[in-house]
Amino acid sequence: MSQPRTRAAMWVILLAAAGTFALSMGVRQTMGLFLSPLNTSTGLGLASISLAFAFGQLWWGITQPFAGIVADRIGAGRVLLAGALMVAVGTFITPYMTSTAGLLLAIGILGAGGAGMAGPAVLMAAATRLIPPGRQGIATGIVNAGGSTGQFLLAPLAAALMVGIGWVGAMQAMALLVLLCLPAAWVLRGHSQHPQHPGAAAAPPRLGTREAIVQALRDPGYRLLAAGFFVCGFHVAFLATHLPGVVEACGLPTQWAGWALSLLGFFNIVGSVAMGWAVGRWRMKSLLSLVYATRGIAVLLFLLAPKTGPVVLLFSAVMGVTFLSTVPPTAGLVAKFFGPANMATLFGIVMLTHQVGGFLGAWLGGAVFQATGRYDWVWYADIVLAAGAALIHLPIREARPVRAAPATA
Template sequence: MSVAEDLRPNLAIVLGAAVMLSIGMGVRQSFGLIMPPLTREIAVTVSDFALALSVQNLAWGLLQPVAGLLAARLGFRPVMLSGTLLYLAGLALFASAQGLVGVMLGAGALIGVALACTASAIALAVGSRAVPARSRSLVLGATTATGSLGALLSAPLGQALIVELGWRAGVLGFFALALGMLPAAWLAGRVDRLPLPGAGGVAPGDISPRAALASAFKTPSFLVMTGAYFVCGMQLLFITTHLPSYLAICGLDPALSAQALAAIGLFNVFGGLFFGWAGGRWSKLALLGGIYVSRSLVLVWYFVLPPTPATTLVFASLMGFLWLGVGPLVAGSVAEMFGLRWQAMIQGVAFMSHQLGSFLGAFGGGLLFEALGSYDLAWRLGVGLGLLAGLVQVSFALMRPPRARSFA
């Protein structure tokens, strides 16, 4: 059977997960546009704003395994709908913020909890259950690719509203977009009606979450992947949080920040599709390592040159291609190693590592900037750690391919 035939019975589920992921990630990736005008208008510094986004990522990561456990126990639909409502509440509080507390609770804590219930780990776990294993990698790549389109809409919309009406109007524009997550989450929640396939067609056993986690922490391939994922998060959140500030320091047009974020979103589509396809043919873990090495080389190229609109857009396009391609590779690797029963929870553990790295990338980048007056040390650290993580990941994947411990 073709991928289209495999997908057709549950197309609405996959589309719902992709739209939910697209809006949630697109809005969240556009928050860097808010930082320059917000820090000029209210008593919030660059490091304060970076701390709020770091709290967002920390809450997201720490609660991701919990959200995965709840989805397995209670169903995906109640988890995703609850997360969407928290996302809307966070945006509303953010738009009305008068100081650090409102920004921290709205853009930070509430949206962090919401993302644990609606973003990649949950959306890709939904997609994994909607299609047979033979089509899973490509469908996960397509879900990631579709989920990347949100930045193409949210970044230009947010920038236009910020320029014309101020940063609060930009956040309210994000709120209007996020309303679309409600019907998307409802559609994706149909996955709860599907029977859970077992390994090789055998019904899944009653494996406890504790046993599943214990097995994951005894699997060397999973541990190496999780450690490298930490560096992935550090690199990406440093870019999304601080690129608009870096461009402003360099005297470039503020609209370039929105264009760069939109370019990242556009090339996420190509990257998601390519790495979803490639993950069905070659080692997913080796491909992950290749992504981390390639990103680091792109960072070196961009930051050693004087920034221009052209180099910035090329940088954003290359990074976009290498951005969300990790999603289908990590999700597919976890499904192959441990099956579908506890995929969202185990993937959530790996993602917790990613978000701890994100916390360091966003907040640490802000601290280094305020201490040194430049981003030079921050990007050098990101490059060095990225090269190390990528080379270790590739080497380990080639020397010790993972063995499946499927829990169905």
């Protein structure tokens, strides 16, 4: 594929990557709406069905480094094609699964695994390779915002379809909707051995996958980056899973939980795009420290404030701005440190640490509430982890961004 040389070509690439993330993530994030109908239909119990959902969270993270390795070797297009088909098939057959093992296969392995293959590791790497260097920050922000946009738009669509055609028809309609991203696989085809954008700096000699991973794991900055992303996963999964429970524990009506989740998704879009813009202007490690510090302060103020509806909505908006705004600078630092040659692989490993943190955040939130009847100890852990993440990014060695000189006539 010829490299993009026009603004129009750049936007085609961004729309392909962001659109793929919107559909794969959006459909995956709507699955929670079907938990109760699945329980009623199968009679398996919420614990067994939740196991499939929890496994999917972890499998989504495990899939990404391996998808990245394949994308770096044979091309992003083929990986995205396979991932989209897996999401569609897994989602389509879920209503026919009547056992825990069947749900693990459909929701966990096929659905979540396909979403991991068509997820941020592969998409960010493709965008980084194809977009001019000066535009890569805003590009990763736009791609990242695609996932939030998908959740924001597809959740109400799925709910409306459930009312109109039933939960089985709604789920299978979501499966077919994923197929709309198949043309993006052609737009994003190619791999890291293909020539980069003409404006890109000369890349270092390509290392084999094993050598690249060993080199990255020996790099203190990479290890600190992965540790920070673990904290991000803890925060994000706890909020995504337990924010409705937090609202209920505050004694507020159910509709406040819906509004809180909506604001969380909307301001996630705002935060992702804003962070993409900021990446090219300030050091990415400083931006990451700022995001984590903001989270910790927001949680502390929320604990101290009266638990009214407006307070909950303001808290959701602030947390939404920081929700996944860590992704553009994290992906940007991986690309900056190691170049595009093994970008999908190395960012996939960092994404895996994110999902390990996410598994713990979702699980501990429920365990702590069951044991104490409150979420307070998880909030305390949130504050400590946020402070730690804000501090551990500071030693990362990163040069200040070079500002482009203004064009002369």
